[in-house]
Amino acid sequence: MKILIPLKQVPDSTVRVKVAPDGTSVVTEGITWSISPYDEYAIEMALERKDADPSTVVAVVTVGPERSRDALRQALAMGCDEASLVRAEGAAPLAVARALAKVVAEAKPDLVLCGKQASDDDQGFVGPALAELLGWPHVATITKVVPAEGAVELWREVEGGHEVWKAPLPALATVHKSEKEPRYPSLPGIMKAKKKDIPERPLDALGVDVAAPTWTVVSMEPPPARGGGKILRDGDAKQIAERLATALRDEAKVL
Amino acid sequence: MATATAETGFDLALSEEQELAQRSARDFAREKVLPRAAEIDEHGKIPPEILREMGALGFMGTYVPERYGGSGLDAVSYALIVEEINRACASTGVVLCSHMSLAVDPILHHGSDAQKEKYLPKLARGEWIGCFALSEPASGSDAAAMRTTARRDGDSWILNGTKNFITNGSLGNLAIVFAQTEPGQKHKGIAAFIVEKGTPGFSVGKLEKKLGIRGSDTAQLVFESCRVPAANLLGELGQGFKIALSTLDGGRISIAAQAVGIARACLEDSLAYAKQREAFGKKVADFQAIQWMLADMATEIDAARLLTWRAAALKDAGEDHILAAAEAKLFASDVAVKAARDCVQIFGGYGYLKDFPAERHYRDAKITEIYEGTSEIMKLVIAEEILKE
Ligand SMILES: Cc1cc2nc3c(=O)[nH]c(=O)nc-3n(C[C@H](O)[C@H](O)[C@H](O)COP(=O)(O)OP(=O)(O)OC[C@H]3O[C@@H](n4cnc5c(N)ncnc54)[C@H](O)[C@@H]3O)c2cc1C
Numbered sequence: 020m021k022i023l024i025p026l027k028q029v030p031d032s033t034v035r036v037k038v039a040p041d042g043t044s045v046v047t048e049g050i051t052w053s054i055s056p057y058d059e060y061a062i063e064m065a066l067e068r069k070d071a072d073p074s075t076v077v078a079v080v081t082v083g084p085e086r087s088r089d090a091l092r093q094a095l096a097m098g099c100d101e102a103s104l105v106r107a108e109g110a111a112p113l114a115v116a117r118a119l120a121k122v123v124a125e126a127k128p129d130l131v132l133c134g135k136q137a138s139d140d141d142q143g144f145v146g147p148a149l150a151e152l153l154g155w156p157h158v159a160t161i162t163k164v165v166p167a168e169g170a171v172e173l174w175r176e177v178e179g180g181h182e183v184w185k186a187p188l189p190a191l192a193t194v195h196k197s198e199k200e201p202r203y204p205s206l207p208g209i210m211k212a213k214k215k216d217i218p219e220r221p222l223d224a225l226g227v228d229v230a231a232p233t234w235t236v237v238s239m240e241p242p243p244a245r246g247g248g249k250i251l252r253d254g255d256a257k258q259i260a261e262r263l264a265t266a267l268r269d270e271a272k273v274l
Numbered sequence: 275m276a277t278a279t280a281e282t283g284f285d286l287a288l289s290e291e292q293e294l295a296q297r298s299a300r301d302f303a304r305e306k307v308l309p310r311a312a313e314i315d316e317h318g319k320i321p322p323e324i325l326r327e328m329g330a331l332g333f334m335g336t337y338v339p340e341r342y343g344g345s346g347l348d349a350v351s352y353a354l355i356v357e358e359i360n361r362a363c364a365s366t367g368v369v370l371c372s373h374m375s376l377a378v379d380p381i382l383h384h385g386s387d388a389q390k391e392k393y394l395p396k397l398a399r400g401e402w403i404g405c406f407a408l409s410e411p412a413s414g415s416d417a418a419a420m421r422t423t424a425r426r427d428g429d430s431w432i433l434n435g436t437k438n439f440i441t442n443g444s445l446g447n448l449a450i451v452f453a454q455t456e457p458g459q460k461h462k463g464i465a466a467f468i469v470e471k472g473t474p475g476f477s478v479g480k481l482e483k484k485l486g487i488r489g490s491d492t493a494q495l496v497f498e499s500c501r502v503p504a505a506n507l508l509g510e511l512g513q514g515f516k517i518a519l520s521t522l523d524g525g526r527i528s529i530a531a532q533a534v535g536i537a538r539a540c541l542e543d544s545l546a547y548a549k550q551r552e553a554f555g556k557k558v559a560d561f562q563a564i565q566w567m568l569a570d571m572a573t574e575i576d577a578a579r580l581l582t583w584r585a586a587a588l589k590d591a592g593e594d595h596i597l598a599a600a601e602a603k604l605f606a607s608d609v610a611v612k613a614a615r616d617c618v619q620i621f622g623g624y625g626y627l628k629d630f631p632a633e634r635h636y637r638d639a640k641i642t643e644i645y646e647g648t649s650e651i652m653k654l655v656i657a658e659e660i661l662k663e
């Protein structure tokens with residue numbers, strides 16, 4: 020089975036996000052970048068398939084700026100077999116999905132695994148859009164994949180249990196979590212990845228325009244600084260409970 | 275890398291694989307080791323799964339060539355990894371330092387092909403842990419005054435004596451043991467042996483109770499008519515002391531990296547605390563007295579790290595690194611001890627409590643000024659190097 024994972028490089032979860040002076044973007048100078056966490060789960064899920072069946076081929080691709088090469092290298096170091104970069108600055112999400120559709124048409128994977136959303140914009144757009152462009156079945160937020168004769172069983176967590184869906188191949192699923200935590204690249208994995216080439220081409224080489232119908236950010240604000248709490252001390256339990264109820268209704272407006 | 279070599283010029287950029295190695299080690303250390311550091315210190319034991327995973331990630335054989343089952347990276351990558359593990363936990367860090375720099379390294383550099391093939395793959399994968407047995411109850415800094423003897427008997431050597439303070443001594447599966455084959459000849463009569471755990475006559479004596487790095491085992495090793503096959507002589511007869519010294523040159527880079535890791539823990543913990551603790555209506559970080567401590571820490575850590583990287587880069591380039599390693603260890607260990615003292619101070623009363631990491635850093639930092647050559651011995655080495663021209 021060939022599994023393709025489109026991944027996105029995003030600010031690392033340890034980065035303290037700051038709004039840039041333009042008020043519509045975040046400061047990216049000097050920050051650490053990582054593979055988006057749900058994409059990492061997708062990689063881990065695919066690599067677990069590969070651990071179980073070494074004939075599995077796991078490929079990763081990203082549509083992004085030159086710096087996203089580091090994310091691809093990291094995916095190779097985790098154990099992926101192939102990686103390629105479609106170079107684009109600020110491509111609209113739909114343009115990303117269109118570019119990926121071309122990549123899928125060339126690479127002919129049996130299964131595409133996307134993270135359920137990227138941790139920067141949290142749009143959850145590219146996976147379903149790509150399935151739509153490909154005309155493939157799409158199963159959202161899976162936690163496990165099990166091959167079945169020409170098809171895959173896809174597990175989803177639901178309230179109090181799980182559901183198992185079956186999709187004919189080729190199919191696309193978005194990943195919520197893998198069974199194990201994503202593996203760290205081992206040093207031998209890093210050395211193996213070093214020997215691999217990461218081919219690269221610009222977005223327009225795929226005949227895709229960087230522009231597409233999309234949203235724009237109007238403004239961005241950090242959450243307001245949290246005020247200090249309030250302690251209700253005076254009076255007996257009944258009086259304090261009354262004042263608490265009043266405060267919750269009139270001040271916090273949660274009742 | 276800050277090297278003095280003509281080919282590399284002056285370039286501080288890490289290679290892609292060095293960065294990836296650093297990142298793997300950092301993520302692993304932060305997620306798997308740091309949450310258990312207080313418990314490791316308290317119970318005096320490192321959970322075996324942590325060491326197993328370090329082996330699986332290839333850390334235990336960082337710069338062992340791939341053909342011997344190692345990871346095939348370099349001494350700079352190793353210094354990066356050592357810093358990251360020690361940032362999280364100095365007890366876990368020193369297991370790696372002693373194993374890799376003091377046991378794996380001498381086999382790699384002085385071992386016969388047969389010895390390398392026999393021992394390196396197991397050691398590099400972390401299936402076996404190694405230790406280095408030089409110090410004795412009556413000889414530390416003056417290691418050549420050792421009393422352990424090795425006497426030839428047919429196809430074996432018979433070892434007798436006691437080694438003291440041996441890191442990984444009870445955890446380890448293999449020891450590099452130094453002994454006098456010609457008592458009275460001092461350093462000229464010393465040889466090195468590879469001795470496997472389980473060899474009759476080789477036993478582990480008492481475990482030391484310590485101020486810091488309490489999760490790391492420090493054991494006495496006892497040799498009583500311990501018969502070691504002649505094939506386990508490491509290097510030549512009479513070369514043991516040279517092997518010990520050149521091994522320690524590399525080991526000092528590793529301890530310098532450990533010290534940088536401990537100092538960085540002090541800085542990062544201090545920054546986080548000072549930004550949220552309030553006194554006199556301000557964040558403690560707003561007081562200049564605190565800012566100056568933080569500024570000194572940051573500057574000294576950078577300087578210590580650069581000295582460490584330079585020494586590692588020289589080692590990778592196959593150049594003389596005696597002076598660079600001694601300078602790095604002398605400076606970095608001093609930086610760590612000072613950073614730990616200031617970290618406790620910045621935490622105020624909480625710095626003195628077990629509930630916060632500052633007091634652990636304070637106890638852990640001190641050892642870096644003692645083992646693998648005390649600070650006084652570092653100055654002795656440095657002075658000898660700069661005076662010899
Ligand atoms: C936790 C721990 C782990 C260790 N791990 C190992 C290990 O794995 N393997 C191993 O072989 N050893 C190990 N050691 C031993 C360590 O290397 C020695 O403790 C160290 O070399 C100092 O030797 P000593 O303790 O005998 O001190 P001494 O040599 O007795 O020194 C006492 C003091 O005198 C000073 N001094 C000595 N000679 C001179 C001189 N010529 N000029 C100026 N000052 C001098 C020293 O700097 C020190 O301040 C470990 C020690 C500890 C505490």
Ligand SMILES: Cc1cc2nc3c(=O)[nH]c(=O)nc-3n(C[C@H](O)[C@H](O)[C@H](O)COP(=O)(O)OP(=O)(O)OC[C@H]3O[C@@H](n4cnc5c(N)ncnc54)[C@H](O)[C@@H]3O)c2cc1C
Nearest residue numbers: 551552553554558561563564619620621622623624626627
């Ligand atoms: C073992 C122990 C026993 C104790 N016993 C007692 C006791 O019996 N009775 C009692 O009342 N208390 C006791 N204390 C509390 C002790 O007096 C306080 O911990 C100490 O006064 C520091 O206060 P703090 O811990 O709140 O630190 P903070 O006041 O939060 O200080 C944190 C850091 O900020 C610095 N700082 C604070 N303000 C300024 C400033 N204006 N300018 C520059 N730097 C500043 C401090 O020097 C310190 O480095 C004890 C503490 C310990 C650890």
